[in-house]
Amino acid sequence: MAVPLECYxxxxxxxxxxxxxxxxxxxxxxxxxxxIEMMLNAVNLAFIGFADTFKAVDxxxxxxxxxxxxxxxxxxxxxxxxxxxxxxxTVSVDDLNLMKW
Amino acid sequence: xxxxxWLIPVFPLVGFLINGLLGQKLxxxxxxxxxxxxxxxxxxxxVGIFLEYLKLPPQARPVEKVVxxxxxxxxFQAPVAFLVDPLSLIMLLVVSGVSTLIHIYSVGYMHDDxxxxxxxxxxxxxxxxxxxxxxxxxxxxxxxxxEGVGLCSYLLIGFWYEKQSASDAGKKAFVVNRIGDxxxxxxxxxxxxxxGSLNFREVFALAGNFPVGDLTITAITLCLFLGATxxxxxxxxxxxxxxxxxxxxxxxxxxxxxxxxxxxxxMVARCSALYVLAPISLTTVAIVGAGTAIFAATxxxxxFDIKRVLAYSTVSQLGYMFLACGVGAFISGIFHLxxxxxxxxxxxxxxxxxxxxxxxxxxxxxxxxxxxxxPITYKTYILATLAIAGIFPFAGFxxxxxxxxxxxxxxxxxYWGIATAAAFITAFYMFRSVFMTFxxxxxxxxxxxxxxxxxxxxxxxxxxxxxxxxxxxxxFPIIEGLHVFRDFLAPSITPxxxxxxxxVTFEVAMMIFSMGVAGVxxxxxxxxxxxKPELPDKVVAKFPTVYDYVYNKYYVDELYDATVVEPIKxxxxxxxxGVDDQVVDGAVNGSAGFVAWLxxxxxxxxxxxxxxxxLAILLGVTVIxxxxxxxxx
Numbered sequence: 001m002a003v004p005l006e007c008y009x010x011x012x013x014x015x016x017x018x019x020x021x022x023x024x025x026x027x028x029x030x031x032x033x034x035x036i037e038m039m040l041n042a043v044n045l046a047f048i049g050f051a052d053t054f055k056a057v058d059x060x061x062x063x064x065x066x067x068x069x070x071x072x073x074x075x076x077x078x079x080x081x082x083x084x085x086x087x088x089x090t091v092s093v094d095d096l097n098l099m100k101w
Numbered sequence: 102x103x104x105x106x107w108l109i110p111v112f113p114l115v116g117f118l119i120n121g122l123l124g125q126k127l128x129x130x131x132x133x134x135x136x137x138x139x140x141x142x143x144x145x146x147x148v149g150i151f152l153e154y155l156k157l158p159p160q161a162r163p164v165e166k167v168v169x170x171x172x173x174x175x176x177f178q179a180p181v182a183f184l185v186d187p188l189s190l191i192m193l194l195v196v197s198g199v200s201t202l203i204h205i206y207s208v209g210y211m212h213d214d215x216x217x218x219x220x221x222x223x224x225x226x227x228x229x230x231x232x233x234x235x236x237x238x239x240x241x242x243x244x245x246x247x248e249g250v251g252l253c254s255y256l257l258i259g260f261w262y263e264k265q266s267a268s269d270a271g272k273k274a275f276v277v278n279r280i281g282d283x284x285x286x287x288x289x290x291x292x293x294x295x296x297g298s299l300n301f302r303e304v305f306a307l308a309g310n311f312p313v314g315d316l317t318i319t320a321i322t323l324c325l326f327l328g329a330t331x332x333x334x335x336x337x338x339x340x341x342x343x344x345x346x347x348x349x350x351x352x353x354x355x356x357x358x359x360x361x362x363x364x365x366x367x368m369v370a371r372c373s374a375l376y377v378l379a380p381i382s383l384t385t386v387a388i389v390g391a392g393t394a395i396f397a398a399t400x401x402x403x404x405f406d407i408k409r410v411l412a413y414s415t416v417s418q419l420g421y422m423f424l425a426c427g428v429g430a431f432i433s434g435i436f437h438l439x440x441x442x443x444x445x446x447x448x449x450x451x452x453x454x455x456x457x458x459x460x461x462x463x464x465x466x467x468x469x470x471x472x473x474x475x476p477i478t479y480k481t482y483i484l485a486t487l488a489i490a491g492i493f494p495f496a497g498f499x500x501x502x503x504x505x506x507x508x509x510x511x512x513x514x515x516y517w518g519i520a521t522a523a524a525f526i527t528a529f530y531m532f533r534s535v536f537m538t539f540x541x542x543x544x545x546x547x548x549x550x551x552x553x554x555x556x557x558x559x560x561x562x563x564x565x566x567x568x569x570x571x572x573x574x575x576x577f578p579i580i581e582g583l584h585v586f587r588d589f590l591a592p593s594i595t596p597x598x599x600x601x602x603x604x605v606t607f608e609v610a611m612m613i614f615s616m617g618v619a620g621v622x623x624x625x626x627x628x629x630x631x632x633k634p635e636l637p638d639k640v641v642a643k644f645p646t647v648y649d650y651v652y653n654k655y656y657v658d659e660l661y662d663a664t665v666v667e668p669i670k671x672x673x674x675x676x677x678x679g680v681d682d683q684v685v686d687g688a689v690n691g692s693a694g695f696v697a698w699l700x701x702x703x704x705x706x707x708x709x710x711x712x713x714x715x716l717a718i719l720l721g722v723t724v725i726x727x728x729x730x731x732x733x734x
Contacts, residue, residue, distance in 0.1 A: 023715050032711070093711040100709025 008049025124218025281331015387427025429597030528622025
């Protein structure tokens with residue numbers, strides 16, 4: 001039984017939007033990182049949906065790439081979070097305003 | 102030996118390099134020996150070349166020696182090359198000979214000066230430049246020497262640079278000379294534009310094709326003469342020379358009496374082929390020369406600084422030389438240049454000896470009675486004074502008499518009248534300086550103990566005194582064929598007209614008359630300063646206004662200050678505070694200020710909140726994607 005493309009894309013859009021909103025409104029870096037993961041997975045879902053619908057493996061290949069990148073990003077991101085926490089004793093982005101003018 | 106003519110300026114250059122670079126580490130005796138030795142070698146070589154030149158057959162003369170091609174650009178060729186002809190040989194002999202004596206004298210005079218090695222390196226550099234100037238075979242190399250002597254003049258006038266007046270005088274000399282050099286440059290450009298060459302012989306050969314009175318030639322010669330008035334301190338650019346007396350006295354003797362200031366006369370004589378084609382220029386030269394001769398002489402009447410008297414006398418004598426050139430008697434001008442180099446160098450060295458013996462006193466009112474204390478200085482000074490006054494048989498008599506003679510025969514009665522009046526004044530003020538300095542009662546301060554100078558200084562004095570006495574006999578007038586100077590120099594000079602034969606009676610009458618004039622001048626000085634010392638004050642009291650003008654040098658310096666210096670200063674001030682500070686700096690600072698103002702506002706965008714940046718990225722992506730979907734997709 002084939003799942004229609006609209007379902008894939010609908011779920012993907014919903015996930016991506018939630019992720020984006022999370023990145024924008026949450027203050028905890030860990031949560032923001034998780035939201036970014038969610039956005040990446042929403043994109044993955046869209047790739048899978050297209051691959052399934054058009055019977056092409058290209059989409060699935062891209063998913064692997066994205067997962068690899070995501071894994072690397074999390075590794076670096078978490079390491080940064082640990083380093084920041086050691087220095088500033090906080091993980092709230094509002095307190096990390098060194099880039100301010 | 103003539104092939105090694107290029108070595109003549111090289112010796113002093115080497116001396117300059119050694120003394121300038123290593124002088125601090127060498128002993129004073131070594132520095133003095135190197136400085137004097139280098140110039141002495143040049144003199145010996147010049148003598149050797151001179152003797153060899155005399156033996157050359159006429160068709161082998163003159164000799165041109167190219168050392169190397171300095172600039173070659175299309176048709177423009179400027180080699181470093183030397184022209185050996187009678188005129189340059191005479192100049193080389195005079196310059197290197199007098200320089201050698203003055204170097205030796207300087208060893209004694211400057212002995213206690215901390216800048217001893219600096220002094221000798223400058224002096225050597227000067228001799229190098231001067232020998233280049235007179236030896237060059239083209240205008241450009243001559244100009245190199247011309248500028249070189251100007252630089253050394255500046256350095257040596259301001260030698261005691263910690264003294265404000267000395268450094269001011271140096272700057273004044275430099276700036277005034279710039280005005281003249283500008284004329285020289287323009288003349289040189291015009292020459293190249295007209296003749297396509299800067300080589301003396303090529304230019305003068307081509308000049309023969311131009312008619313008399315040609316406008317271009319007139320312009321060239323007038324421009325060159327402007328250069329000469331600057332370098333040779335003629336009206337209206339003479340004001341720097343009296344101030345140049347701030348330098349050490351041997352420098353005044355060498356640069357500001359015997360050699361550098363005569364460069365203008367040399368240049369005019371060298372370009373005689375051009376000047377004879379330009380009657381207007383010749384008249385200008387004659388008028389400026391005669392005017393300067395009388396003008397400077399009258400100022401010399403009322404000066405009390407012994408060096409300033411000599412300085413104004415130098416300006417006046419240079420005027421004579423230009424007067425001679427102006428009436429076409431170029432050889433007489435050069436003749437006077439030579440004899441003047443002897444006796445004026447001697448006068449300056451004597452005054453240096455007096456100043457040395459008086460511990461730096463230069464005011465003649467505080468001298469007097471030095472005759473017994475400084476016998477050698479006194480005797481040589483008397484000889485030089487007789488020479489400059491034009492008394493037979495001293496050197497100045499022959500040359501000055503020739504100039505007076507030609508200014509009447511080839512010139513105009515007015516020239517002759519002015520020159521004769523100047524001769525009278527010269528005799529008067531020169532003997533005034535003799536009587537004030539050496540005769541009468543001693544007026545010096547009690548703590549001053551005048552003494553004769555050491556032999557290192559007196560020996561050059563004696564040699565120059567001998568030259569001042571016999572130097573004129575090379576140009577013995579009246580009897581044809583005895584004027585060896587004229588015959589030797591003739592190939593280098595283009596005469597204004599064919600030589601005329603004048604009656605011997607007339608010549609002798611002229612001589613007796615000019616000597617009579619000088620005699621009256623001397624007698625007047627004797628009367629006023631020896632017999633009735635109260636007379637000068639009475640004369641002053643009788644003509645207070647005239648005296649005020651003469652004493653203050655006709656207020657020419659003040660006039661130049663008001664009409665030239667101050668307006669230039671005001672203009673420069675405006676350019677500085679108005680244009681530079683406001684416009685140029687305003688534009689630069691304004692653009693910087695605008696960027697700073699803009700950034701101050703723009704940086705508010707950098708809030709430091711991560712979510713703001715994320716939102717900006719998201720919005721940006723949305724806009725780009727929307728654009729791609731709307732227009733591309």
